[in-house]
Amino acid sequence: MGDKNNAAYVTRFKDIIKNEHFLFGIGDISKATGVSQRKLRYWEERGYIHPENSSDEGQHRKYSHFMFLKIAMIQSFLKEGYTLSAAVQKTNEHHKLGKAVFGFVKERLQNFTFVPGGYEIDLGEVNDTQGKHIYALIRSNKKTELFLK
Amino acid sequence: MGDKNNAAYVTRFKDIIKNEHFLFGIGDISKATGVSQRKLRYWEERGYIHPENSSDEGQHRKYSHFMFLKIAMIQSFLKEGYTLSAAVQKTNEHHKLGKAVFGFVKERLQNFTFVPGGYEIDLGEVNDTQGKHIYALIRSNKKTELFLK
DNA sequence: ACATCTTTGTCAAATTATTTGACAATTAAA
DNA sequence: TTTAATTGTCAAATAATTTGACAAAGATGT
Incomplete structure (x- = not known):
């Protein structure tokens, strides 16, 4: 008690913590996940990840914590030998786990x-x-x- | 099972999640906490908060999640009417709670x-x-x- | 083995975000 | 009222990111 x-x-x-809503720049995500900025932009181009930006919030890409986890997970599967699209698929199987666990x-x-x-x-x-x-x-x-x- | x-x-x-180590730029912290960049720099000057930078990681301030929580907590106490130094003190009383909870x-x-x-x-x-x-x-x-x- | 496609790296020019220092304005304390 | 603390504003400089383009590397298909 x-x-x-x-x-x-x-x-x-x-x-x-309930209302925390923070965003990362691409450099921060790159350093935290080990995924290069070039890769991140390509993955975005392919539609696998999305920065979270509103028009009044600057011109740089900004990623959520959820997206950070997704990117790290994709990278983890890639390291295991999966192809990119497979890694994305595996990651998406439980794309809500992060939200659930922290929630x-x-x-x-x-x-x-x-x-x-x-x-x-x-x-x-x-x-x-x-x-x-x-x-x-x-x-x-x-x-x-x-x-x- | x-x-x-x-x-x-x-x-x-x-x-x-165990090894996640992400950092935020000052603009990201400012937007996420509602504390202006000027304030953040002043609080740093006063020794209340610290960016986390190593010499090979760029010249911009970078803050940890723990520091994000600290800043948000100080802001919360400030909004309640506490003086800055008191808000910092109250925040520091349980500065390890965030680590404990998420850990x-x-x-x-x-x-x-x-x-x-x-x-x-x-x-x-x-x-x-x-x-x-x-x-x-x-x-x-x-x-x-x-x-x- | 070769051709094709996918993915990643590199680079230049331009743009955006942050820095520092300085001073002003506002707020709080004595 | 004076003094101190805190916050806002701004300019010049620097750092980080953007886009577009092309090259290089890797993977796939025939």
């Missing part, structure tokens, strides 16, 4: 308590457990533990 | 199953439950549910 201050902090934190934590973060070396995070109620919540105990240099309370 | 293909996908996905999901993602409208994600074993795992059922337009299996 976090105290009142932590609840406010979490509310603020949740608002930020999960953004939705489920209820509260947190500061503990020695880290945090205990309340992820909310678990079905069929008489109202028990699942907590993640996250400490530096230790494997995260999950427990019910 | 995901099948063999999904386990490989998750491994790849985990590798990407949790990166560490704990075990596997996933595609279900109608979304995914069922296995987050691994829960203490004192005879080896049961906690699953998140994430579907579009539905609240995420957690259950033990």
Whole structure:
């Protein structure tokens, strides 16, 4: 159980991560994924990826986090020997996984308590457990533990 | 239980999110947080925030996701009426929460199953439950549910 | 083996975004 | 009211990206 201050902090934190909408320049994506800018423009030309730009937001390509994950995934399959179009197909099979995974934590973060070396995070109620919540105990240099309370 | 293909996908996905290291330009941060570039440079001057640059990575300021969260949090406190130094202090109280929260999901993602409208994600074993795992059922337009299996 | 197609690299000229330094304007504190 | 802190604006310079073009490399098909 976090105290009142932590609840406010979490509310603020949740608002930020829930609404975070950041974009990367092509150079940033290239460096972060190891895919050259030339490749990125070609993939765009082929219709595999899309920058996210509105007309009032500058003339440079800007990519979302979702697109970053997609690009990294395509690259990963390419490295495995897949052809480009196959890599794109494999990537698209679960193109919503990233949204789901990160969306999960953004939705489920209820509260947190500061503990020695880290945090205990309340992820909310678990079905069929008489109202028990699942907590993640996250400490530096230790494997995260999950427990019910 | 995901099948063999999904386990490989998750491994790849985990590798990407675990090692993701992306950086934002100052314009991107400014747009994403609503904090002007002038302000960001002033906060840097004051020692409150730091771009992350190595000498071989260009001359423009580049900020990490962690720094993005910090900046957004400071802005949030400022909007609440705190002085800049107080906002920074409040933000620094839990400067590791972001790392903990996102680190949790990166560490704990075990596997996933595609279900109608979304995914069922296995987050691994829960203490004192005879080896049961906690699953998140994430579907579009539905609240995420957690259950033990 | 050769021809064709796809993909990636390189480069120049132009454009856009960021930098620094400086000063002004606004806001907050004493 | 004065002083200090914070933010806005601007010019000149520099860095990063754009587009178009062509070359080079790699893959595919006959």
